[in-house]
Amino acid sequence: MTPDEIRARLVALQEGDLPVHGGRTLAYVYDAGLADVDALAREAVAAFAGSNGLDPTAFPSLLAMENDLVAFARELVDGPDSMVGTVTSGGTESCLLAVLGARDARPDVADPSIVVAETVHAAFHKAGHYFGVRVVVVPVGPDHRADADAMAAAIDDTTVLVVASAPSYAHGVVDPVPAIATAAAARGVRCHVDACIGGWILPYAARLGRPVTPWTFAVDGVTSISTDLxxxxxxxxxxxxxxxxxxALRRPQYFAHAGWPGYTMLNATLQSTRSGGPIAGAWATTRAIGHDGYHVLTDRALAATDEIAAGITELTGLSLVAAPDSTLVAATADDDLDVFTVCDEMAERGWFVQPQLSYDGRPPSLHVAISAATDAGAFLAALGEAVASARAQGPVPVDPGVADLLRTLDPATLGDAEFDLLLAAGGLAGDAGELGLPDRMAPVNALLDVAPPALREAVLVAFLDRLARPFASGT
Ligand SMILES: Cc1ncc(COP(=O)(O)O)c(C=O)c1O
Structure with missing residues (x-):
């Protein structure tokens, strides 16, 4: 392909994606609304895309930028002089490494476990799965925050890590970090605060004079914090x-291997080769925005969040799950309103709002992560229309026979053919077996919503697996 053909193809491919600018994609992407900063960051990514963080002696630039990023964050997390940090590829990798390090710091524990609230991010379940660590899940209180007493009671001799969220993704509320960290410290156990989504908001919120539950290293007993750039x-x-x-707390996170004929592998993260692009992009962004800039952006995002939360409260049919502690808002719908249809109707109006399926007695909800670039007034206008339209359409029917089947199916007993049938029944495959997302997701979500979590996982894995078979015709 010629360069022009390649550019044209890339543009065409991207047309099918959600927009990353404009503040209307309220999950997955976060938009400062600063085009010049964005352009600078992309220049930095491009300039360092081929550099390799694997070896800081070969690419000292990346080490310098990594240390600068840690220094910048230190002011946000009340880090002591001893604080150290590592740039990882994302929130999940940071959480995985926190668990891995905690496990490896305790070789004396044969059957290591971590204590988490049920609202902890799925990344910690992934860590348990990857690293053979049991995940002890503790129910949250009625305010959706971790129950510190129950978490304390769940700590035992096998506990290598206790986790608190600041805030939780699903409900956007900050756990009682001081009580949880105190309980962990009393048992000599590490305490990780997952501030992946709040770490760059809560410090500025506090500086803006908003009430913020203490969650940083200023809290005794907090041993590690993840915060996403x-x-x-x-x-x-x-x-x-x-x-x-x-x-010393970071030390077990390192992996070194000299027992082969090649270079001594020396890694601080799960990755070995590490692109310099994201490190340079993050460095350029934080330098360009600076603490004063983040102060302003946080003010904007929180003002938009307040307006959206108030607007939802006033809107008939939707209710807030919890008053937001940061920039995340979750809302449930009354019985005569289908929340998944509301999400579809928002998509029709150019807004991506994330559906959250029902779980353990909690109703389904819609979820938004509000950025500095989000126009709250425009959002609420669209939401009002979306709710009216969804109400007029009525509930999405699920055949009771299908619902019963989904409730009782054991995914472990299902083979490829059954999954093909389920995908077709769910509207995720056409008659000819071709895969794709339907225009409207509400019917798919309604079906998934009646399925137990294990079946949801299995069906969606089957879907993803079939999507990524480039050489198969049909399934
Ligand atoms: C609290 C929390 N932890 C961890 C993660 C995982 O982050 P990532 O998607 O960057 O892997 C997220 C993502 O939303 C999050 O909100």
Whole structure:
């Protein structure tokens, strides 16, 4: 292909994606609304895209930028002089490493476990799955925050890490970090604060005079914190920070291997080769915006959040799950309103709003992560229309026979053919077996919503697996 053909094809491919600018994509992307900063960050990504963070002696520029990023974050997390940090590829990698380090710091524990609230991010379940660590899940209180007493009671001799969220993704509320960290410290256990989504908001919220539950290293007992650069630091994708109170806590995170004929592999993260692009992009973004800039952006995002939360409260048919502690808002719908249809109707109006399926007695909800670039008034106008339209359409019917089947199916007993049938029944495959997303997701979500979590996982894995078979015709 010629350069022009390639450019044209890239543009055409991207037309099918959600927009990353404009503040209307309210999950996955975070928009500062600063075109010049964005352009600068992309220049930095491009300039360092081929550099390799694997070896800081070969690419000292990346080490310098990594240390600068850690220094910038230190002011946000009340880091002591001893604080150290690592740039990772994203929130999940930071959380994975926190668990891995905690496990490896305790070789004396044969059956290691972590204590988490049920609202903890799925990344910690992934860590448990990857690293053979049991995940002890503790129910949250009626305010959707972790129940510190129950978490304390769940700590036992196998606990290597206790996790608190600042805030939780699904409900946007900050856990009682001081009580949780105190309980962990009393048992000599590490305490990680997952501030992947709040770490670049809450410090500025506090400076703006808003009430913020203490969650930083100022809280005794907090041993590590994850905070994502590619969320509310508004950096290009692929950058997060895992911060430790001191180097000894970070030490087990390192992997070194000299027992082969090649170079001594020496890694601080799950990756070995590490693109310099995201590090440079995050460095350029934080330098360009600076603390004063983040102060302003946080003010904007929080003002938009207040307006959206108030607007939802006034809107008949929707209710807030919780008053937001940061920039995340979740809302449930009355019985005569289908929340998944509301999401579809928002999409029709150019807004991406994330559906959250019902879970463990909680109703389904819609979820938004509000950016500095989000226009709250325009959002609420669209939401009002979307709710009216969804109400007029009525509930999405699920055949009771199908619902019963979904409730009882054991995914472990299903083979490829059954999954093909389920995908077709769910509207995720056409008659000829071709895969794709239907225009409207509400019917798919309504079906998934009646399925137990294990079946949801299995069906969606089957879907993803079939999407990524470039050489198969049909399924
Ligand atoms: C609280 C929290 N932890 C971890 C993650 C995982 O981050 P990532 O998607 O960057 O891997 C997220 C993502 O939204 C999050 O909100």
């Amino acid at each position: 590619h969320k509310y630091a508004y950096a290009p994708k692929g950058a997060s920070l895992l911060l430790h109170r001191d180097p």
